[in-house]
Amino acid sequence: MNQLRRFSQQIREYPSAVVGLIIIGLLLIGSVVVPIRIPYSEAVRLWRGGEDVWGETPRNAWPKWKNWFVEGKLPETIRFSTAEGDGNPVVEQLSEGTREVKYTFEFDFPYDEFPSEINIFAKARYNEKQPFVEMLWITPDGREIRAGEFSSAPSSSFRFSQDTRLQRRLERQTGIDGVSANKGLFDDPEQEGLQVLKGTYILEASTLLFEDDSEVDLTFVSYGLIHGWAGTDHRRRDLMVALLWGIPIAMAFGLLAAVGTTVTTMSIAAIGVWYGGKLDGAIQRMTEVNAILPLLPILIMVGTFYSRSIWLMLGVVILLSIFGLAIKNYRAIFLQVKELPYIEAAQSYGASDMRIIFRYMIPRVLPLTIPDLISLVPAFVFLEAALAVLGLGDPVLPTWGKVIEDAFKQGALFNGFYYWILEPAILLMIAGFGFALVGFALDRIFNPRLREL
Amino acid sequence: MLQTEVDLQEVENVERQARKQATVRLLRYSAMKLLALFFTVAIGVYLTVLIANMGGYVDEIRRGQIRESVALTLTTNPEFQKLAEAERSKIMNETIAIQERRYGLDQPFILRSFAYLKDALTLNLGFSDGITSDSGSRAVRNIILERLPSTLVLFGTANLLVFFLALLFGLALSRSYGSFTDKLVLGLAPTSSAPGWFYGLFLILIFAGLMGVLPYGGMVSAPPPDNPVEYGLSLAQHMILPVLAVLISTVFLTTYKWRTFFLIYSSEDYVQMAKAKGLTDGMIERRYVLRPTLPNIITSFALLLITLWGGAIILETVFNWPGIGQLYFRAIGVYDTPVILANVVVYAYLLAITVFLLDFIYALVDPRVRVADGGEKR
Numbered sequence: 001m002n003q004l005r006r007f008s009q010q011i012r013e014y015p016s017a018v019v020g021l022i023i024i025g026l027l028l029i030g031s032v033v034v035p036i037r038i039p040y041s042e043a044v045r046l047w048r049g050g051e052d053v054w055g056e057t058p059r060n061a062w063p064k065w066k067n068w069f070v071e072g073k074l075p076e077t078i079r080f081s082t083a084e085g086d087g088n089p090v091v092e093q094l095s096e097g098t099r100e101v102k103y104t105f106e107f108d109f110p111y112d113e114f115p116s117e118i119n120i121f122a123k124a125r126y127n128e129k130q131p132f133v134e135m136l137w138i139t140p141d142g143r144e145i146r147a148g149e150f151s152s153a154p155s156s157s158f159r160f161s162q163d164t165r166l167q168r169r170l171e172r173q174t175g176i177d178g179v180s181a182n183k184g185l186f187d188d189p190e191q192e193g194l195q196v197l198k199g200t201y202i203l204e205a206s207t208l209l210f211e212d213d214s215e216v217d218l219t220f221v222s223y224g225l226i227h228g229w230a231g232t233d234h235r236r237r238d239l240m241v242a243l244l245w246g247i248p249i250a251m252a253f254g255l256l257a258a259v260g261t262t263v264t265t266m267s268i269a270a271i272g273v274w275y276g277g278k279l280d281g282a283i284q285r286m287t288e289v290n291a292i293l294p295l296l297p298i299l300i301m302v303g304t305f306y307s308r309s310i311w312l313m314l315g316v317v318i319l320l321s322i323f324g325l326a327i328k329n330y331r332a333i334f335l336q337v338k339e340l341p342y343i344e345a346a347q348s349y350g351a352s353d354m355r356i357i358f359r360y361m362i363p364r365v366l367p368l369t370i371p372d373l374i375s376l377v378p379a380f381v382f383l384e385a386a387l388a389v390l391g392l393g394d395p396v397l398p399t400w401g402k403v404i405e406d407a408f409k410q411g412a413l414f415n416g417f418y419y420w421i422l423e424p425a426i427l428l429m430i431a432g433f434g435f436a437l438v439g440f441a442l443d444r445i446f447n448p449r450l451r452e453l
Numbered sequence: 454m455l456q457t458e459v460d461l462q463e464v465e466n467v468e469r470q471a472r473k474q475a476t477v478r479l480l481r482y483s484a485m486k487l488l489a490l491f492f493t494v495a496i497g498v499y500l501t502v503l504i505a506n507m508g509g510y511v512d513e514i515r516r517g518q519i520r521e522s523v524a525l526t527l528t529t530n531p532e533f534q535k536l537a538e539a540e541r542s543k544i545m546n547e548t549i550a551i552q553e554r555r556y557g558l559d560q561p562f563i564l565r566s567f568a569y570l571k572d573a574l575t576l577n578l579g580f581s582d583g584i585t586s587d588s589g590s591r592a593v594r595n596i597i598l599e600r601l602p603s604t605l606v607l608f609g610t611a612n613l614l615v616f617f618l619a620l621l622f623g624l625a626l627s628r629s630y631g632s633f634t635d636k637l638v639l640g641l642a643p644t645s646s647a648p649g650w651f652y653g654l655f656l657i658l659i660f661a662g663l664m665g666v667l668p669y670g671g672m673v674s675a676p677p678p679d680n681p682v683e684y685g686l687s688l689a690q691h692m693i694l695p696v697l698a699v700l701i702s703t704v705f706l707t708t709y710k711w712r713t714f715f716l717i718y719s720s721e722d723y724v725q726m727a728k729a730k731g732l733t734d735g736m737i738e739r740r741y742v743l744r745p746t747l748p749n750i751i752t753s754f755a756l757l758l759i760t761l762w763g764g765a766i767i768l769e770t771v772f773n774w775p776g777i778g779q780l781y782f783r784a785i786g787v788y789d790t791p792v793i794l795a796n797v798v799v800y801a802y803l804l805a806i807t808v809f810l811l812d813f814i815y816a817l818v819d820p821r822v823r824v825a826d827g828g829e830k831r
Contacts, residue, residue: 016640016643285493288489288493289493289496289497289500291759291804291808292490292493292494292497292801292804292805292808293497293500293501293801294762294763294797294800294801294804295763296763296764296766296767297763297766297781297796297797297800298501298504298797300766300781300785300793301501301504301505301793301794301797302504303785304785304788304793305505305790325756325759375646378646378647379646382646382647382648382651385651386648386650386764386767389650389767389770389771390766390767390770390782390785391782391785391786392785404654408771413654413657413658413661413662413669414662414669416662418658418662421654421658422658425651425654425655428647428651429647429651432646432647433643433644433646433647435646436643436644436645436646437643439643440642440643
């Protein structure tokens, strides 16, 4: 207890270490909370999901915070779903068996940019005759534009920008050739060029049902240019899923790899020092061979040939680090420890070799390894990211590295989707620096010789 | 008068002999190191072959090679072309079987593995599955040799810069110990926990994406300029960002570490003595601080280089630099086994050569190697 208090006092002398400890604490809390809130299976389902899961989120949308940096407001996603009670249906019986249900979607559009897409999704239930959907677009200045019509299959979608008749109508309205519907529908015809007309828009969708028990559910989505706090990627996935799930994965990989390599190298060094002679020599030579084995290329080879599972990678990392260069440092320390009187005492009461190594020598050195161990964590966190960027990330799990990989493959830097790279990169950096700051301070606390300098 | 002249002669003789002996020792030390390193590389490559062949991939390379060469010799034979289809495939299969036996593919793995080791060490790794060199060759050796210079240019420049900058800054900081810059470098040292490619992302974003002053990647502008001066300028322009990325990720921690070495050595008694004698600061630094620190610095630099080589693959990928790292990345993408294997071997060689060069320099700067036999090191 006293020791703990003294230690916390020493740590407090390094403000950077306090910051680092807070970061590590938050990351650890995140690693516990995230898997509870978004269970593993749910995370995998979301991340592997296609249009069925992410159909109603915009593609490559910036996060909300982009609005703080740009002049003018970027549109958010506007969504109405008749299945959820939107649209004030008005039912009119036209004739025997034929009904008309009219939905009105009324929304305010106060933004300065056009939405990225406008779609309507229809889910119809019928026996033989497909329901018919007709849409009328009413702008704030009172113009009425026939937006299109279609017969609805059990599941169909109408993409406004792909309707050529609508496009021709809009070209006449705006006087701009090849204008796409998501822009033309919101254009202010009074202004030169494409300018958003702000105000209240109405989309009237009337559905004609030719059977008594047939029904249509409509979902109208005007896709925004921003989405959530993390934005979306090229497959419309909310990046927040990967950013959050990246926390437990990065922590698990970094910490397990750091602990695994430290414990194994230390044990090997202790065994070598204790038995000495040829065994020690062999271990030394192994270390030299190991220094020449290129870790990342071999990891990549294993990933390409066998499996890309993150846990296999972890195993190989530890295996290749058993004879790491750190052995030399530990060896120097153990050589001193071996000569201490308490080891002699243990020998004199007949303690076995293994007992001396694992109960007396290693525990003595253990505290000294903590700074090294903590400083090792960022290296492994970045290693995982590096593997993912090279396309060898775990096939199912969402990680920070995989987000960077996707972004890189889609040319995010070139196309200006900076958030896509910045978000995972900044998280990686925060995690890396958190551990590095603490490791640095601990190193100075444990090594008084450094503290003076 | 005459007496002293004779003495001088004698002294000179002794000195010359000592120098000769030192050179012999140095050479012997280097030769021993080289030999040891060769064995180390052999063991390392052997391990690589073992890992790769756990899934039988090396065998496949061999089989593919045999199939290709047999097909080539047979199809160019006019007699063979006249035969019927069934007959042809029968002869083909028989020849392949004979060849496979000739290359020992029917032997137990332990014997074959040594043949593979020899092939791997000589980079005789056959033909790639699909990747070609720019000159159109599919021989793995050609592909790799073509790309090696780009990697060496980039990392050679970056590493030399890191070395000299860290040395200069380290010395400067040890002089102004406790100053603001000193504390700043100390504060920035944890930035080295992130690797170079990671800073590369930010650099590309800022200098290529936002400011548009430097290229996104690549080695020279397309099409490459014919004029050697323009070529060099274009190369230098493309090198700025990757080199800067390496620098940011290494220079602060390295400077901090080396400054600490300098500080430790400049608090030695003999430095105080030199100061008391009234030697200039420059002389003290060169003779009494830098000399004893250099072995430590070289060891630290060796460790740094080993990690930098490891990061080459991804740094080159991020900057689209046409070196062996990027080649490796492409080979992974198309599962080109021979190229992947050869790359691992080349990296082992690069590491070994780096270690050897540094060992050699180590021997030059550490007087213990020249004085004592073999030399107690590290």
